[in-house]
Amino acid sequence: MLASTGFGATSANEPLSKLDFQRRDLRPDDVQIDILFCGVCHSDLHTARNEWGNTIYPVVPGHEIIGRITRVGNQVTRFKEGDLAGVGCMVDSCQHCSACSEGLEQYCENGFVGTYNGEEGHSGGMTYGGYSNNIIVRDKFVLRIPDKLDPAGAAPLLCAGITTYSPLRQWKVGPGQKVGIVGLGGLGHMGIKLAHAMGAHVVLFTTSPGKREDAKRLGADDVVISRDAQEMRAHRNSFDFILNTVAAPHPLDPFIELLKRDGTMTLVGAPATPHPSPQVFNLIFGRKRLAGSLIGGIAETQEMLDFCGERDIVSDIEMIRIQDINDAYERMLKSDVKYRFVIDMASLRAA
Template sequence: MSSAMSQTLSGQVRTVRGYAALERNGPITTWEFEQREPRPEDVVFDVLFCGVCHSDLHTIGAWGQEFPLVPGHEMVGRVTAVGDQVTNVRPGDIVAVSTIIDSCGECEPCRRQMEVYCEAGPTMTYDGIDRVDGSRTRGGYADSLVAHQRFVFRVPESLDLAGAAPLLCAGITTWSPLRHWRIGPASTIGVVGIGGLGHLGVKFAHALGAHVVAFTTSPRKRDTILALGADEVVVTTDREQVAAQAGRLDFILDTVSTTYPMGPIVDTLSLDGTLCSLGIPDRFDLHPGTLAGKRRSIASSATGGTRDIHEMLEFCAQHDITADVEIISPDQINEALERLSRNDVRYRFVIDMTQR
């Protein structure tokens, strides 16, 4: 452990370089901030890779609470120091952090290790409020991060680190509902929107043994989507292709974040089928009668708790699953965010934080 880090753990605040939006809808720029003092159960790690999530765009804009704002909630790093009560990792370990870094630890969801549904509200990895000292949380667009050991996860050695980073948001957001709805070899499922979330949804569902039907607006993506593990590709602009799927699907992962006419997609569900909306658009464009005809349901899901994340990472190691990524340097963040706003990425931007 370096002397500088020893001083940090003994109570001194450390200045960290981050990449922040200084104002709402502002560009990302270099910004230094004081990182909160680590506590006995905290892990300090250098960020190696951090994914660029679509929610980063939203938070820099309408969702943001306080500026300057350091985004980033899907990251992989190397441990540099641990508190004296940390038992699960040690300096030098490769670890990951997801979308939350604390919760009350006492309510029923927390006791079930589904902390993302904490009844007192989970502490978000960035732009949240620390439960102990009231400071603003800063995310993975930074040189380092501090988090409670419960929310720090070992990364299996076999996984590519850049490809592993998006698993902590895009991955767990699709993994958790697939497990909750018990998707497996007897399932026929649809994945709508083959982007950052959708491409991992296809990989997971395929590895779980399901028959996977991918829905995309782009005929050009057909071969690449089949390569991800889809059994069929349906181009949603072709009404006949969509109609041919009527009543076939047990479950749909819908990753689309904009409002669109959902009726034809919901019509592909069988009796008692469920569409899980992960993109969470502003509203649903759907007549209730489309649900009533076959007792269909619309549901949603947040990311996942610590139990889900441990399980997902083990599954990814067993099946060699990581995200397909485009690696960028910190000075390309603004360009990447602009491209992301146009859905011009296949399938996830990941910042190489070592290129500073």
């Protein structure tokens, strides 16, 4: 077993603190990674505080992982020691269902194995995430990080990046399309950058007038204050696609009304409680669609990383020490970060 150290939660009501734990031994198709940086996702907070009701303690969060490979199993051919590598939200799947065979491991019919709080099939225990000094992962679930990208800024691409890239690609966003991004946070700011890079006309929806300037800097062509009924009415029936990134319950009808006939709004934010149900007539009259999307498969995640590498796209980040993770959670709840916290895991040595 591999001795590991990290920060995790031992109950829903306790702050994260230093934990020692064991990872499985290196298998022939595994790689071991010394973690350099780990992004902080809202899902980490949901899981640490058991807001989805499925947490098994202790839990070590973190699924936006960048590090250096230090060991490889004897069957690994895609990676070598010293490579910069990434690990996202999954570390395994059944590999034989129809979803896995199509490269859609995130929809594995037998359930993918999460990077943390997942059942680790080889040791019988649970998986532990990237708020730690190292990790062992099956090589099929390890990503190459383009040399051009800043490693710290690239960390959130492993969740925030692919979560927004995948639906933009699935619904064929590109030049000539009008695309809305709802919410300017960790996901929303990546949605703006990626939709802009794909050539779409990008409109941000936000409740905060103070975010106009920053949205334009990120690549938005227009900004709409969603609480302003007049601004919203001006865009009725005009959007080809809307990507809703908000992770808090809110009415969906005002945005559905903005879609063109046959337009789609896709939800990627994961609130702790459900959104109010939309009016069915807002969907029927216009043949509009309300959809959802979950991260992306491994091949698509590599495609996204390569896309970002070619265009020098990374997340806007604020670097923190692991010792500041509990304060970061509270700030994240207040949207007090532009736009993703990333932990410098070198700080773990001083914890």
